[in-house]
Amino acid sequence: MNSLAFLIQLYSVLGFGIEDGTIFISNKTPDQIIILFSNASSIINISSMSIDEIFLSFKLQEFMFIVDVTWTKSYLDLINSLSEVFEVAYFTLSPELTKFMTRYPLHNTEKSEAQSLSSLISFLDVKKYVLLTSTIHIDLDVADFLIDITKERLHSHITYPEGIQQVTAENIIGKMIKSKGIKTLVIIDSTNALKIIEKAMESKKYITPGAIIIYSSRSFSQNHTSGTFKIEEYMSEKAKNQYEFDYFALINRL
Secondary structure: OHHHHHHHHHHHHOOHHHHEEEEEEEEOOOOHHHHHHHOOOOOEOOOOOOHHHHHHHHHHHHOOOOOEEEEEEOHHHHHHHHHHOOOEEEEEEOOOOOOOOOEEEEOOHHHHHHHHHHHHHOOOOOEEEEEEOOOHHHHHHHHHHHHHHHHEEEEEEEOOOOOOOHHHHHHHHHHHHHHHHOOOOEEEOOOHHHHHOOOOHHHHHOOOOEEEEEEOOOOOOOOOOOEEEEEOOOOOOHOOOOOHHHHHHHHOOO
């Protein structure tokens, strides 16, 4: 596997493109994803081919890498085997329950996102901050990692559902944060509720001189309040929806 590690570094230096890889899709893959990845050297519908047919296609063609956009974890074992047998790295969007040495997530991991937030908090010399988080799984995972790293700086952690009402958001911003005199707010929210939180900050006039607002978000609300910081993946600013977000994540990795 040392040769594989070398190849991955080589790909990064030479700047290989999506046309150099093969894309695995399934019956669960959205059409929008298939269109975005249509210029790959090969697209294999793993749901409609036998294992023997898939292995044969790999023997007949040379692929630089694999991209798993099957949108299911059902085929992870098969793709793991292909990657290992043919010594090809692969990138995946599928939910990962186990680690595999040649599998790489397309997006930043929750841990790396938390580390980026922690670095910015330290750089800005934040003494105390309030952590505001949506209750979806990925946001809570980032929050847990961040709390472990910055627990001595954390004043409080407040969570809210994706369907939060405006009046509730205003109570959180006004009564639970602003009235406590905390000037730094870290928001981890990849849902549309982020728009409600932003409106609440505006209506409660939370953003004043000296306030620090830091976002970590995969939301496609592009109207983040001026004067704030946002942690985001490189090239993600070009994405207009989740499918383009996934596509640009691969371009970034390559």
